[in-house]
Amino acid sequence: MAPSLIVAPSILAADFAHLADEARAVEGAADWLHVDVMDAHFVPNLTIGLPVVRSLRKATSLPFDCHLMIDDPRRWAVGYAEAGSYNVTFHAEVADDPAGLARDLRAAGSRAGLAIDRDTPVEPYLELLPHFDTLLIMTIKAGFGGQRFVPELLDKVRTARRHAASGHLELRIEVDGGIDEDSIAASAEAGADAFVAGTSVYRADDPADAVRRLRASAQRAAGRDG
Numbered sequence: 558m559a560p561s562l563i564v565a566p567s568i569l570a571a572d573f574a575h576l577a578d579e580a581r582a583v584e585g586a587a588d589w590l591h592v593d594v595m596d597a598h599f600v601p602n603l604t605i606g607l608p609v610v611r612s613l614r615k616a617t618s619l620p621f622d623c624h625l626m627i628d629d630p631r632r633w634a635v636g637y638a639e640a641g642s643y644n645v646t647f648h649a650e651v652a653d654d655p656a657g658l659a660r661d662l663r664a665a666g667s668r669a670g671l672a673i674d675r676d677t678p679v680e681p682y683l684e685l686l687p688h689f690d691t692l693l694i695m696t697i698k699a700g701f702g703g704q705r706f707v708p709e710l711l712d713k714v715r716t717a718r719r720h721a722a723s724g725h726l727e728l729r730i731e732v733d734g735g736i737d738e739d740s741i742a743a744s745a746e747a748g749a750d751a752f753v754a755g756t757s758v759y760r761a762d763d764p765a766d767a768v769r770r771l772r773a774s775a776q777r778a779a780g781r782d783g
């Protein structure tokens with residue numbers, strides 16, 4: 558059975574010269590490895606793309622959770638699924654046919670995720686959620702790691718969780734940005750069940766231990782043991 562809470566370290570905060578080692582450093586502790594793909598258009602920052610994902614795929618057993626912060630997901634997203642990603646998430650703000658792209662991702666063998674940035678409301682997307690496995694709710698403005706968590710954005714998590722529960726949807730609600738031992742607890746209480754953490758994992762002395770502490774905090778807040 559899938560673990561009930563997912564902790565996904567973001568390699569955006571890792572040492573890019575040693576990505577394979579950084580991925581292996583959280584194997585056994587993390588559930589997914591979060592891969593932030595940025596194109597310098599949808600967000601100002603530029604990170605990594607398909608060639609790096611393909612190479613890294615061979616270097617770790619962790620499932621990849623690719624978060625595409627790019628202008629043209631229709632052109633690129635399926636490639637990340639074909640590269641062996643477990644979940645591929647694209648942004649609602651730039652998707653002309655989100656349900657169609659979700660279908661294509663699933664056909665290519667991955668789960669499908671929809672992301673909404675800080676200033677995007679969740680309500681217009683609720684009816685689309687049956688097409689998706691994950692909903693990623695940014696808890697910062699997308700683009701850079703190391704920003705401060707914005708607690709007001711958890712209202713979107715509560716709204717989405719209520720909607721998913723009333724519709725009996727199997728939906729992971731993932732929060733991304735500023736996640737540490739305190740904000741992970743608040744996010745879990747609000748109904749999130751997948752947690753991305755860059756800085757708080759990779760800037761810790763022991764990244765695997767940081768993941769374990771994050772998970773324990775989320776579990777306490779959610780009142781679960783799994």
Ligand code: DX5
Nearest residue numbers: 567699700702703735755756
């Ligand atoms: C930012 C990325 C995040 C980022 C989180 O746009 O989507 O995944 O890596 O980093 P921290 O945990 O440092 O906020």
Ligand code: ZN
Nearest residue numbers: 593624733753
């Ligand atoms: Zn991300």
